[in-house]
Every structure is written in structure tokens, then in C-alpha cells.
Amino acid sequence: MTMRKDTYSLPAARLVALAAAALLAGCALGPDYAGPPDAAPNAAKSSRFVRDGGDANAAMPSNHWWEGLGDPLLNSLVQRALQANPNLGVARARLLQSRAALGLEQANAAPSVGASALAAHARLPSVSGLTGSSGSSSSSSSSSSTSVNLYSLGFDASWEVDLFGAHRRAVQAAGASAQAAEASLADVQVSLAAEVANAYINLRDRQQRLALGEQSVRAQENMLKLTGQRVERGTASSLDQIRIQNQLDGTRADLVPLQAERDAYLNQLATLLGQEPGALDGELNAVAPVPLPPQQVAVGDPTSLLRRRPDVRAAERTLAADTAKIGQAEVARYPSLKLFGVLGLGGTHPSDLTKLDDFAAIGAPMLSWNFLDFGRAKARVTQAERVRDEAEMKYRQAVLEALRDAEDSLSRFRYGRVTVATVARTKASADRALALAQQRYAAGTGTLIEVLDTTRQQLSAQQNLLQAEANLTRSFVGIQKALGLGWDES
Numbered sequence: 001m002t003m004r005k006d007t008y009s010l011p012a013a014r015l016v017a018l019a020a021a022a023l024l025a026g027c028a029l030g031p032d033y034a035g036p037p038d039a040a041p042n043a044a045k046s047s048r049f050v051r052d053g054g055d056a057n058a059a060m061p062s063n064h065w066w067e068g069l070g071d072p073l074l075n076s077l078v079q080r081a082l083q084a085n086p087n088l089g090v091a092r093a094r095l096l097q098s099r100a101a102l103g104l105e106q107a108n109a110a111p112s113v114g115a116s117a118l119a120a121h122a123r124l125p126s127v128s129g130l131t132g133s134s135g136s137s138s139s140s141s142s143s144s145s146t147s148v149n150l151y152s153l154g155f156d157a158s159w160e161v162d163l164f165g166a167h168r169r170a171v172q173a174a175g176a177s178a179q180a181a182e183a184s185l186a187d188v189q190v191s192l193a194a195e196v197a198n199a200y201i202n203l204r205d206r207q208q209r210l211a212l213g214e215q216s217v218r219a220q221e222n223m224l225k226l227t228g229q230r231v232e233r234g235t236a237s238s239l240d241q242i243r244i245q246n247q248l249d250g251t252r253a254d255l256v257p258l259q260a261e262r263d264a265y266l267n268q269l270a271t272l273l274g275q276e277p278g279a280l281d282g283e284l285n286a287v288a289p290v291p292l293p294p295q296q297v298a299v300g301d302p303t304s305l306l307r308r309r310p311d312v313r314a315a316e317r318t319l320a321a322d323t324a325k326i327g328q329a330e331v332a333r334y335p336s337l338k339l340f341g342v343l344g345l346g347g348t349h350p351s352d353l354t355k356l357d358d359f360a361a362i363g364a365p366m367l368s369w370n371f372l373d374f375g376r377a378k379a380r381v382t383q384a385e386r387v388r389d390e391a392e393m394k395y396r397q398a399v400l401e402a403l404r405d406a407e408d409s410l411s412r413f414r415y416g417r418v419t420v421a422t423v424a425r426t427k428a429s430a431d432r433a434l435a436l437a438q439q440r441y442a443a444g445t446g447t448l449i450e451v452l453d454t455t456r457q458q459l460s461a462q463q464n465l466l467q468a469e470a471n472l473t474r475s476f477v478g479i480q481k482a483l484g485l486g487w488d489e490s
Contacts, residue, residue, distance in 0.1 A: 027164065027165060028164065028165020028168045028169055028327055029164045029165055029169075029327050029330035029331050029334070030165070030169060030323075030324070030326040030327020030328070030329075030330045030331075031323055031326055031327070033172070033176075033319075033320045033323040033324065036316045036319060036392075036395055037392060037395070037396065039395065039396040039399035039400065040302070040306070040399050040400065040403055043302035043303070043306075043403055062298070062485070063485050063486065063487070063488070064486075065193075065480040065485050065486065066078050066193060066197055066480075066486075068293070068294050069197075069291035069292070069293060069473070069476075070291060071200075071288075071291040073200075073283075073284075073288075074196075074197065074200050074291060077196055077200060077269065077273065078193050078196050078197065078486075080273050081192055081193070081196045081272050081273045081274075082189060082192065082193065082488060084273055084274035084275075085192055085272060085273065085274050086274055087188055087192065088185070088188055088189065088192065091181075091184060091185040091188040092185060094181050094184070094185075095178070095181040095182055095184075095185050097181075098174070098177050098178040098180075098181040099178050099181075101174050101177065101178070102171070102174040102175050102177075102178045104174075105167070105170045105171045105173075105174040106171055106174075108167060108170065109162060109167035109168075109170075109171065110159075111157055111158065111159035112157065112158050112159070113155065113156070113157045114155070114156050114157075115153075115154070115155050115156075116152075116153075116154055116155075116156070117152070117153050117154075118150065118151065118152040118153075118346075119149075119150075119151055120149070120150040120151075121147065121148070121149050121150075122147070122148045122149075122150065123145055123146075123147055123148075124145065124146055124147075124148055125145055125146075148348065149348050149349070150346070150347075150348060151346055151347060151348070151349065151350050152344055152345065152346030153344060153345050153346065154342060154343060154344025154345065154346070154360075155342070155343045155344070156340070156341065156342045156343075157339075157340070157341045157342075158338060158339065158340050158341075159338070159339045160336060160337070160338045160339075161336075161337040161338070161339065163334070163335070163336070163337055164330070164331045164334050165327060165331065166327075166328060166331035166336075168327075169324045169325070169327035169328045169331070170324075170328055172320075172321075172324035172327075173321045173322075173324035173325050173328065174321075176317045176318070176320035176321035176324065177317070177318070177321045179313075179317040179320075180313075180314045180317035180318045180321065183310045183311070183313035183314035183317060184310070184314045185310075185487075186310035186313075186484075186487035187310035187311045187314060187484075187487070189310075189486055189487035189488060190310055190481055190484055190485065190486040190487050191481065192272065192486075193480075193481075193485075193486030193487075194477050194478070194480065194481040194486065195272060196269065196272050196273075197477045198474055198477055199265050199268045199269050199272065200265075200269065201290055201291070201470055201473050201474055201477070202261070202265050202470070203262060203265035203266060203269065203284060204287075204288055204289065204290045204291075204470075205290055205466060205467065205469075205470035206258050206261050206262040206265065207262060207287045207288070208287065208289065208290065208466050209258055209463055209466055209467075210255060210258050210259065210262060210287075211287050212459070212462050212463065212466070213251060213254060213255045213258065213459075214255065216251050216455070216459050217248065217251050217252055217255070219455075220244060220247060220248040220251060220455075221248060223244055223451075224241065224244045224245060224248055227240050227241050227244055227448070228241055236448070240448045243448065243449070243452060244448070244452065247452055247455075247456070251459075266278070266280060266281055266284060269284065290466070290469050290470050290473055291473060292469060292472070292473060293413075293472065293473055293476035297410070297413065297476065297479055299406070299410065299479070299483060300483070302403060302406075305402060305403070305406055305483055305484065306399055306402060306403075308483060308484040308485070309398075309402045309483070309484035310484055310487060311398055311402070311484070312395070312398045312399055312402050312484070315391070315394050315395040315398040315399075316395055318391050318394070318395075319388070319391040319392055319394075319395050321391075322384070322387050322388040322390075322391040323388050323391075325384050325387070325388070326381065326384045326385055326388055328384070329377070329380045329381040329383070329384040330381055332370075332377045332380060333377040333378065333381070334369070335367055335368065335369035336367070336368050336369070337365060337366070337367050338365070338366045338368070339363075339364075339365050339366075340362075340363070340364045340365075340366065341361075341362065341363045341364070342360070342361070342362040343359065343360070343361050343362075344359060344360050344361075345358070345359050345360075346360070402482070402484070405478075405481075405482035406479070406482040406483060408478075408482075409475060409478035409479040409481075409482045410479060410482075412471075412475040412478065413472070413475040413476055413478075413479055416468070416471055416472040416475045417472060419468045419471070419472070420465070420468045420469055420472050423461070423464045423465045423468045424465055426461050426464070426465075427458075427461035427462055427464070427465045429461075430454070430457050430458040430460075430461035430462075431458060431461075433454045433457065433458070434451075434454045434455060434457075434458040436454075437450045437451045437453075437454040437455075438451060
């Protein structure tokens with residue numbers, strides 16, 4: 001016997017009312033994000049370097065700022081690091097996670113549709129008027145049990161009507177979070193480019209200072225040899241020989257920490273490029289000068305700076321996401337409407353699945369409202385508002401720190417040029433003094449102590465000049481990092 005299936009449906013008027021409610025679900029609870037607050041209204045007026053000129057100008061800078069240093073090997077290192085650095089891989093994975101979360105929230109706003117199929121065989125106690133599909137009992141006593149076959153094929157659907165904008169706010173929050181992840185990835189790129197450049201500058205600085213120290217060691221060894229010959233001839237004292245030996249030992253000792261630092265920077269560069277320590281030794285062992293920055297640095301204007309800085313953009317997008325989450329918390333205080341529907345075919349024979357005119361349909365709206373929660377929903381709203389306030393304060397702090405970084409780095413760059421010029425004049429004077437002392441000592445009118453003292457002064461002046469040039473280039477790198485440069489949209 002075929003089981004009868006009754007058809008159920010919602011009245012037309014009720015369906016119209018539900019459709020109207022769905023169409024009217026255009027409002028969204030909670031505050032609408034109106035953009036970030038003006039955290040630095042006087043930035044354009046207070047920027048002393050844009051106002052006063054000097055070593056900076058208002059031209060728009062290049063995002064690939066390292067190319068301005070004119071070092072092809074540095075260009076290659078930065079580009080390779082931006083492709084293979086593990087920290088960038090972590091940031092990219094987080095970005096993909098946030099984009100997947102956005103896709104999930106967008107999908108959650110759409111209806112959910114499913115399908116099910118059932119084929120069952122049941123052994124049931126006998127009921128008056130009900131027999132198995134085979135018409136015979138599968139038990140030894142036909143009066144105690146019967147067999148029933150059941151077949152069904154159906155579709156079900158559910159949809160939560162976005163009456164108060166819960167899904168809309170969720171999509172807004174997820175979208176802003178994805179954009180914050182993009183900005184965080186760019187911030188990692190900015191920091192990475194600056195870190196590679198600084199490691200390269202430090203490496204070249206240590207190599208130059210090592211070469212200078214080794215040159216000084218060779219000169220002092222020659223002087224020690226000549227002094228030993230003079231001691232043998234009686235034209236110099238053993239005290240002179242001891243003094244030169246002490247200076248030579250001191251110079252050799254000064255080279256040891258420089259050698260350790262050189263090796264450390266080689267390892268750092270290899271790690272930044274995603275390679276094992278020592279992988280770049282053959283490529284970078286050759287001594288090369290520290291690349292020097294251009295005469296002027298393009299800085300743009302403070303407003304452009306704030307738009308460029310990835311960390312500021314990440315803080316602003318986080319603020320937008322936390323603002324949308326207030327609306328999500330607000331929705332929990334109001335009713336929710338869900339629509340359910342089922343459409344199916346079935347019976348006790350497989351052929352019943354082909355009877356399209358004999359189907360079951362169910363439509364059921366469900367309105368729920370947790371109106372008595374003893375303040376839980378209100379507390380969640382308050383919590384979301386305080387989280388949003390924290391995000392706003394973090395954004396303001398990010399803006400102020402960005403401006404301070406730019407001002408500080410520009411100041412270091414300007415006064416770094418003065419330092420280089422001053423130290424260069426000192427080094428030129430030390431060169432002349434050493435040449436004169438050596439001439440006097442060779443002519444017998446000067447003492448060995450004078451030569452040793454002027455040699456130490458000349459070596460110190462050379463070391464100071466190398467350090468000043470390296471500091472100047474590092475301050476140039478600091479400017480680029482402060483301006484938020486070095487990231488690639490691709």
C-alpha cells in the first residue's frame with residue numbers, strides 16, 4: 001500500500017509579508033563608519049623639513065627607494081628577499097586566511113540549500129491495517145511483526161532574513177579585516193627592505209674597516225721590522241720596539257670583533273633571503289664601499305605619508321572592522337527571522353520517487369527573540385564599543401608615531417651630512433699630519449712616539465669617516481621606512 005503524502009504550503013498573503021520584510025531589511029544597526037579621525041590636523045604646517053627645504057623636498061618618492069643608492073648587488077638582494085623571506089610567507093598566509101573569512105561571511109548571507117536521500121528497511125510490530133511491501137511477514141509468527149521499506153528524496157532550504165543588518169555588518173568587518181591584513185603584509189615588506197639594506201650597509205662598513213685595520217697591521221709590522229733593525233744597529237732603543245709591538249697587538253685585537261660582526265651580517269643577509277647561513281659568503285666576500293645616498297631626499301607631504309604608511313593603513317582598517325562589529329553586537333538584542341522549506345518525494349516503493357504530482361512541501365518561518373537575557377546583549381555591545389575606542393586610540397598613536405619617525409629620520413639625515421663633512425676634514429688633516437711625522441722621523445728630526453701618535457690619529461679619523469658615511473646611509477634608509485616605502489602591490 002502506498003503511503004499518502006499531504007501537501008502543505010504557506011498562504012500567499014504570508015509569503016508576501018515575508019518578502020516585504022526581506023526587502024525592507026536595508027537598515028543596519030550600529031554606527032556607520034565615517035572614516036578615521038583627524039589625528040594630526042596641523043601636520044602639514046608643523047613639518048619643519050617640508051617647510052624649510054634643505055636636504056628634503058616635496059617631490060613624490062620612489063617606492064623602490066634602494067635603487068637610488070646605485071648598488072646593483074643591493075638591488076638584487078632586496079628583490080630576492082621580497083620573494084623568498086619566510087616572514088613574508090607568514091603574512092601572505094594571514095592575508096589569504098582573512099580573504100577566506102570574508103568569503104565565508106559573504107556566503108553566510110545567502111540561503112542554505114541541501115539534498116537528502118533515504119532507503120530504509122524496517123522490521124516493526126504488526127499494526128492493524130499496515131502490511132509490509134511484500135505482503136508477507138518476515139517473522140516466524142505473522143501476527144507479531146511486519147517488514148516495511150521506505151524510500152524518500154528531498155530538498156531542504158533555510159535562510160536567515162537580514163532584518164537588522166547582522167550579515168551586512170559581518171561582511172563589512174571581514175572586508176576591513178582583509179584590507180588590514182593586506183596593509184600588514186605591505187608593512188612586513190617595508191620593514192624587510194629596510195632590514196636588508198641596513199644589514200648590507202653594516203656588512204660593507206665592517207669590511208671596509210677590516211680592510212683598513214689589516215692595512216694598518218701591515219704598516220705597523222713593517223715599522224716593527226725596521227725598528228728591530230735599528231735596535232740592532234744601535235740607532236733605536238728597545239723601548240721603541242716595545243711601543244710598536246704594543247700598538248700592533250692593539251690593532252690586531254681591534255679586528256677581532258669586526259670579523260665576528262662581518263660574519264654575523266653575512267648570516268643575517270642569508271636568513272633574510274630565506275637561505276641557510278653562509279649561503280651568500282661567496283657572493284658578498286669581496287670588499288666594496290658603503291653606498292652613499294643622493295644629495296636630496298623626496299619626502300612628499302605629511303598627508304601622503306599617512307596614506308602610504310602600511311601600519312597606519314592597517315590601524316585604520318582595524319578601526320573600521322571594530323566599528324562594524326558594534327552593529328553585529330547590537331543585532332543580538334533584536335528578533336531574528338529564519339525561513340525553512342522542505343520539498344520531497346517518497347513512499348514504500350522505489351517507483352514512488354517518480355510520482356512528481358504526489359509530493360510533500362513544507363514552508364515554515366521562525367521568529368525568535370531572546371528579549372530577557374539579563375543584560376548579556378547590552379554588555380556585548382558595550383564591550384564592542386570599548387574595543388572600537390581602543391582601535392581609535394591605536395590609530396591616533398600610529399599617526400603620531402609615523403610623523404615622529406619621519407621628522408626624526410629627516411633630522412638624522414640632515415645632521416649626518418654635517419658630520420660626514422666635518423669628519424672628512426678631520427681625516428684630511430690627519431693624513432697630512434701623518435705624512436709630515438713620517439718625513440721628520442725619516443730625516444731624524446722627529447721621534448717614533450710622534451709617528452705612533454699620528455698613526456693612531458689617522459687610523460681613528462679613517463674609521464670615524466667610514467662610520468659617519470655608514471650612519472648617513474642608514475639614516476637615508478630610515479627615511480624610506482618612515483615614509484612607508486618598499487612594498488609591492490603584486
